Amino acid sequence: MSVAAEFAKANEGYVKSFGEKASLALPPARKVAIITCMDARIDPAASLGLKEGDAHVIRNAGGRAQEALRSVIISQQLLGTREIVLFHHTDCGMLTFNDDGLRTKLKESVKADVRNAVTPAVDQLSFLPFSNLEQSIKEDVAYLKASPLLLEETKTKITGWVYDVYSGKVTQVA
């Protein structure tokens, strides 16, 4: 069975107990957007006490702010969020590689007949790895605070945190 089919099966129980969640509003009730990593060990709802309807949750490899900008603009302009909480985490995959290494690996993995064709595109891809966890958080918070495209009134409510995958604990660093 595919994992997708397992999801559909597990979903049946969620639907049965859905209840009052059917009437939740589109705008996040707590007016906050969370940016965090796609890492499988992270459950934002469980670890931060979120209920359905509370917060936008933006996740990508590393929890990088640049890639989240489109989503954050939509979140602020159309859906009323006024705070941003960004997390990167210990033991992140982004600490384990650099762009050149992953580009080479990617080119080796594609079908031989398209390798030359994709090489220029692959050589321009940036995978946004980082070598220092705390520094990456400070850089991403600084990037958001400096962006002219985010609402000025929210700039004092942008914070950066480490999520520790070995304890589940969050600690503010920016």
Next chain:
Amino acid sequence: MSVAAEFAKANEGYVKSFGEKASLALPPARKVAIITCMDARIDPAASLGLKEGDAHVIRNAGGRAQEALRSVIISQQLLGTREIVLFHHTDCGMLTFNDDGLRTKLKESVKADVRNAVTPAVDQLSFLPFSNLEQSIKEDVAYLKASPLLLEETKTKITGWVYDVYSGKVTQVA
């Protein structure tokens, strides 16, 4: 109190009951990457029966595949996932606007002294809205299946689903 401070408070309980999660491995146990929207009403773990450690979860405004590509490449190349399950959902904010309208709104919201300076960048931003839910899912699945940068062996295990925010139910459409 900021929402971030409320998160830190709620996190204390999670840390106390963290237990065996401290020894979870970095690669997702179920070898799957989920792509879904940042929408506040969606809790992937609760609605799909996910435990910490199971799956990469990539979330952005709309659950758009193009923006998820960097993360999916990292997921496949470095962390061993071999299936992709993509969800868009009913009542999505992406169904409510178009690029021109949001660009105008964004320009009006920035400080007057930087409005001219940011206009060229804003006019080039695409916010990836869509006007037909089912079509957007089919297009995103087709985009992933056509990408030469994703592993060929995974192409038969890319599926697209509607998540219904009024019932919690997931339904496959691609």
